[in-house]
Amino acid sequence: MVAGFVGISMIVARIPVGAAPRLPRWFWYGLMIGVVLTAQSHAAPFVTVGGVRLSVGGMLDWLRLTSVSMTMFAAAALLGWTTPLSELAPALSRLLAPLRRLRLPVDEWVATVALAIRCLPLLVDEIRTLLAVRRLRVGRRPGHRRMVGRLAALPLQARSTTELLCTAIVTCLRRAAEMTEAIVARGGFGAVAHQPAHPRRADAAALAALVGLAVATFLV
Structure with a gap:
């Protein structure tokens, strides 16, 4: 039911099919390895195919997970596709407002989430730049004896990967320091979290649909 609700929401929001990300091959390979391993588990019931006992219960658990x-993931993507980043912090501040009565650091939480989401594209750009620089420094190896060359270059690749991670950490720390100075100059975390935000009719309709879905899930 939840998956159907997310799918209907995508249709209502007119999300194009091309907006879906293309998952890499290792993701699908991981799924295949997972289903093979769970088929060999000891969760009942079992079924025998070609003399091999397969665990249907384990495969159902894998499918459920x-x-x-x-x-x-689809719900998070839907939120990112339909919600501007500038409206995310005010929305979180409005939703978490009751927790301020418990003297919880709501402003810090909201600012942290908002800044993390806003800085994610910057982090991706930095990683891409570092990878491009690494490719220019390393270059391409000749095609002959490629496998032997790869095995011999494993220590060098491990060292270059470590250097790449260290460079990325240093770059992120530098950007974090610059952003901290900018936030302090603009009034601190309160300037990020305290922004005017009021629910609209679409928000009320989405909340009503979500409550109805939750009630239907518990009843069914």
């Missing part, structure tokens, strides 16, 4: 993960 995979579907829940995919649904959560």
